[in-house]
Amino acid sequence: MDRFAQVCDEVAQTGSRRKKVRLLSEYLRGLSDEDLPRVVRFLCARPLARTEAELSIGHSRLRDALMEILPWEPEIVRLCFREVGDAGEAIGLLLEGFTRREPMTLASAELLYQRLYYSRRAAGKVSLLTSIFLQHRPRTLQYFIKVITGDLRIGLKEKIVEEAVAAAAGAAHDTVRKASNRSGDLPAVALAARRGRLHAVEASLFHAMDFMLAKPVDQVREILDPAIWLVEDKYDGIRAQIHASGDKVMIFTRSLDEASSSYPEIAAAVQALPHSVVLDGEVLAWRGGSPLPFFALQRRLSRKRLTAEILEQVPVIFMAYDILYLDGDLLLDTPLEQRRALLEQTLAGHGAPLLVSPQQRADNLETRFTEARERGNEGLVLKRPGSAYESGRRSGAWVKIKRPYATLDVVITAAERGHGKRATLLSDYTFAIRDGARLVNIGKAYSGLTDSEIRELTRLLPSLAQEESGRVLLVRPAIVLEVAFDAIQRSKRHASGYALRFPRIVRWRRDKTPDQADSLARVRQLHEGRAGVRQSRAFLNEPGI
Amino acid sequence: MRIEYSPRGIFLSEIGLWLDAQEPQEACWISHAHSDHARSPHGTVFATPATLSLYRTRLGLDEAGFRPLDYHECAEFHGARLTACPASHILGAAQLLVEHRGERLVYTGDIKLRPPLCGCATETVACDHLIIESTFGLPIFHFLETEQARRRIAGFARECLDEQTTPVFLGSTLGRGQEMVHALSEAGIPVSVHGAIVHYLPLYEAAGYPVQWEPYDAESTKGTAVVVTPGLRDQLEASARNLRFAYVSGWAALANARLGARAEHLIPYSDHGDFQELISMVQSSGARRVDVVHGYAEAFARILRQTGCDARAAGVRAPEDE
Numbered sequence: 001m002d003r004f005a006q007v008c009d010e011v012a013q014t015g016s017r018r019k020k021v022r023l024l025s026e027y028l029r030g031l032s033d034e035d036l037p038r039v040v041r042f043l044c045a046r047p048l049a050r051t052e053a054e055l056s057i058g059h060s061r062l063r064d065a066l067m068e069i070l071p072w073e074p075e076i077v078r079l080c081f082r083e084v085g086d087a088g089e090a091i092g093l094l095l096e097g098f099t100r101r102e103p104m105t106l107a108s109a110e111l112l113y114q115r116l117y118y119s120r121r122a123a124g125k126v127s128l129l130t131s132i133f134l135q136h137r138p139r140t141l142q143y144f145i146k147v148i149t150g151d152l153r154i155g156l157k158e159k160i161v162e163e164a165v166a167a168a169a170g171a172a173h174d175t176v177r178k179a180s181n182r183s184g185d186l187p188a189v190a191l192a193a194r195r196g197r198l199h200a201v202e203a204s205l206f207h208a209m210d211f212m213l214a215k216p217v218d219q220v221r222e223i224l225d226p227a228i229w230l231v232e233d234k235y236d237g238i239r240a241q242i243h244a245s246g247d248k249v250m251i252f253t254r255s256l257d258e259a260s261s262s263y264p265e266i267a268a269a270v271q272a273l274p275h276s277v278v279l280d281g282e283v284l285a286w287r288g289g290s291p292l293p294f295f296a297l298q299r300r301l302s303r304k305r306l307t308a309e310i311l312e313q314v315p316v317i318f319m320a321y322d323i324l325y326l327d328g329d330l331l332l333d334t335p336l337e338q339r340r341a342l343l344e345q346t347l348a349g350h351g352a353p354l355l356v357s358p359q360q361r362a363d364n365l366e367t368r369f370t371e372a373r374e375r376g377n378e379g380l381v382l383k384r385p386g387s388a389y390e391s392g393r394r395s396g397a398w399v400k401i402k403r404p405y406a407t408l409d410v411v412i413t414a415a416e417r418g419h420g421k422r423a424t425l426l427s428d429y430t431f432a433i434r435d436g437a438r439l440v441n442i443g444k445a446y447s448g449l450t451d452s453e454i455r456e457l458t459r460l461l462p463s464l465a466q467e468e469s470g471r472v473l474l475v476r477p478a479i480v481l482e483v484a485f486d487a488i489q490r491s492k493r494h495a496s497g498y499a500l501r502f503p504r505i506v507r508w509r510r511d512k513t514p515d516q517a518d519s520l521a522r523v524r525q526l527h528e529g530r531a532g533v534r535q536s537r538a539f540l541n542e543p544g545i
Numbered sequence: 546m547r548i549e550y551s552p553r554g555i556f557l558s559e560i561g562l563w564l565d566a567q568e569p570q571e572a573c574w575i576s577h578a579h580s581d582h583a584r585s586p587h588g589t590v591f592a593t594p595a596t597l598s599l600y601r602t603r604l605g606l607d608e609a610g611f612r613p614l615d616y617h618e619c620a621e622f623h624g625a626r627l628t629a630c631p632a633s634h635i636l637g638a639a640q641l642l643v644e645h646r647g648e649r650l651v652y653t654g655d656i657k658l659r660p661p662l663c664g665c666a667t668e669t670v671a672c673d674h675l676i677i678e679s680t681f682g683l684p685i686f687h688f689l690e691t692e693q694a695r696r697r698i699a700g701f702a703r704e705c706l707d708e709q710t711t712p713v714f715l716g717s718t719l720g721r722g723q724e725m726v727h728a729l730s731e732a733g734i735p736v737s738v739h740g741a742i743v744h745y746l747p748l749y750e751a752a753g754y755p756v757q758w759e760p761y762d763a764e765s766t767k768g769t770a771v772v773v774t775p776g777l778r779d780q781l782e783a784s785a786r787n788l789r790f791a792y793v794s795g796w797a798a799l800a801n802a803r804l805g806a807r808a809e810h811l812i813p814y815s816d817h818g819d820f821q822e823l824i825s826m827v828q829s830s831g832a833r834r835v836d837v838v839h840g841y842a843e844a845f846a847r848i849l850r851q852t853g854c855d856a857r858a859a860g861v862r863a864p865e866d867e
Contacts, residue, residue: 011798012803013809013810013811014809014810014811015789016789016809070684071851072684072848072851073847073851075847076683076684076844076847079683079685079841080684080685083683083799084685084799084801085799085801086800086801089799089800090685091688093684093685093686093798093799094684094685096684096687097821129803193752194689221693328664419799421801421803421804421805423801424801424805424816425804431742451804451807452779453806455805
């Protein structure tokens with residue numbers, strides 16, 4: 001584990017992906033067959049081999065264990081955690097000089113993770129952590145904890161580990177990527193790659209495979225060869241991948257979270273299928289044969305508990321559009337039309353909540369696009385006949401056409417420090433639009449600015465501060481941002497009475513002053529212009545919308 | 546000894562002497578030539594000869610009120626005895642020992658315990674009352690030994706040059722900038738220097754720290770390391786390719802500096818002391834009373850109080866970058 005920590009430090013110290021891969025692959029190559037899968041797992045920040053096992057160790061337990069050792073007051077230690085922004089790193093730095101610096105092997109690290117897992121009581125975990133802290137090298141402990149907290153923060157994505165696994169074994173990156181995608185078990189793939197047995201890595205269910213992605217196109221006329229494509233509506237729901245076998249069902253979303261408990265009606269319907277399957281599609285709020293606005297789905301998802309009432313108010317369906325696995329066969333390389341036929345067979349005779357997305361040959365795309373919009377969908381997805389399911393790729397075999405939505409110029413009214421790497425930066429901004437002479441908040445955004453712009457704002461915003469309440473810095477209106485979003489919806493969360501869906505910052509409008517920001521009237525207009533198409537009558541009549 | 550702390554600086558009222566005053570005063574001790582300490586002209590200025598010449602270079606002053614005090618040299622002033630004592634920081638940095646009516650007060654200025662790459666090494670001075678800085682006064686800050694830092698700076702430069710990329714070191718105008726140029730020159734690595742760092746190189750050279758460098762030229766960075774002030778970074782990035790940035794600073798002790806400084810490589814070397822250095826300096830001074838200024842003053846004073854020391858944070862000015 002000491003060497004693991006050293007390699008991680010080296011990986012952190014270079015910005016070059018090629019070099020990260022080289023450092024890692026050299027390290028992996030020298031490991032024993034026992035240690036190789038272990039290290040690959042740790043590099044993916046997974047302490048235990050069983051994916052569902054949780055160590056249940058949060059910051060407060062880590063700090064409790066630390067306070068058994070450190071001579072300083074808790075407030076000092078808390079300040080240190082805040083300044084560092086990462087628990088593992090803070091622990092490593094704070095323990096400098098307090099430990100016996102004994103070596104930790106990879107095998108013993110694994111044993112310690114297991115002991116932490118099996119010690120069920122919080123007090124037991126804390127005292128075990130304390131004894132671990134006292135014994136080992138601070139830098140090793142830093143990474144030992146980062147594996148637990150779930151992010152090494154050394155600029156390492158799982159894809160880079162995959163590449164290093166391939167390089168270490170002298171295997172093709174694509175072969176490793178595919179094996180990892182179908183099995184969901186990169187540690188085992190690493191070993192198989194070393195033994196030249198990647199072909200024997202079997203597909204397994206109940207781990208999220210990478211979704212195939214569609215290339216965005218703004219205008220229908222950008223499609224040069226319209227006649228060749230197969231066309232489906234582009235749905236405005238939640239992309240999901242459903243795994244089912246026997247009684248077991250798991251629903252993974254793009255964030256790769258397991259979400260079956262949020263959609264019990266879909267889970268039940270899939271459970272009843274007499275097949276083992278992996279389906280790709282979209283969860284939609286649905287009533288009377290057409291989709292409800294995304295906002296309805298969001299309202300359902302925001303509930304802590306799914307009551308009979310909300311299940312009744314916002315029913316959901318799964319609009320399936322692809323099948324990746326059927327009764328023992330992985331279908332990723334099977335051509336689109338054959339997958340489509342299998343999908344239709346598998347779901348034949350089912351109605352809501354398990355639907356198959358209608359597919360047609362493209363004839364008049366403009367007409368198709370307008371029809372899709374009228375059905376309450378976002379636009380079109382075009383799929384190339386004969387194409388494979390390219391997991392994790394945006395290759396152009398799928399193309400999506402969405403109507404670009406307007407942007408708004410908004411004014412920053414408050415800022416907060418971010419998390420993790422952004423813990424020292426004011427990176428989260430609350431913003432407002434004009435309502436007569438006053439400003440009313442309409443949303444909050446975290447992404448879109450460059451790092452240097454965020455740093456500049458971090459320096460600038462405190463000089464505009466009017467008030468500080470907890471983490472939030474309320475600032476004098478001065479800075480105008482242009483934000484893009486996917487939709488406007490009514491909301492009680494913000495003073496404007498509206499909220500934006502997926503707001504992201506397009507640019508910092510240094511050329512604009514707050515009085516040039518967009519107005520509530522314009523927001524209302526945008527909302528209404530869209531509402532006419534989007535909202536079904538039944539939904540509008542419901543209370544609380 | 547009565548000490549008054551204010552945003553204008555530190556004032557020893559019984560002898561009428563300011564320490565690192567922020568505004569023009571009748572008499573002032575300047576601990577070193579950084580702009581937040583050597584800020585304005587004063588009637589009488591006590592400082593080491595090296596600090597005085599840097600100060601003069603920066604502010605374009607005449608020498609009329611200069612009272613050079615070399616290391617270990619004393620001066621009588623309004624009934625007190627002033628002694629300049631070596632401080633590891635930038636060229637010319639010194640602590641001030643003030644002896645007055647049997648009491649010994651030491652003002653460290655900015656300081657570390659480890660020797661700097663250029664400049665003298667701290668000599669700790671026994672005293673009753675210590676005024677110490679705490680830019681890095683939290684126990685998360687651990688810096689490299691000087692020799693390690695020298696090796697890491699040269700090592701990163703060589704590695705980049707071997708890979709046909711250009712190593713860029715971001716450094717302060719006065720202090721680390723010149724130290725890096727010196728360290729790279731000593732290692733035989735060609736250096737281009739950009740911006741205000743250039744102004745002070747002759748003074749470092751005259752003080753016995755040889756430097757070999759060329760002015761930065763966008764056309765010919767190939768094969769040289771670049772030392773530049775952070776302010777010129779955008780200009781540099783617009784004009785050159787394959788740049789790899791190293792950040793040499795105390796803040797580089799924390800991984801989040803990678804984002805903050807936009808540098809891929811972190812080298813935790815500072816002209817301030819890390820936590821352990823600060824603690825050691827307090828302990829070896831033997832001071833019963835400690836006033837903490839700058840940076841994490843509140844936290845560091847609390848930590849000192851826990852060890853039984855009569856320590857308090859003295860508000861001088863807002864914490865700022867190194």
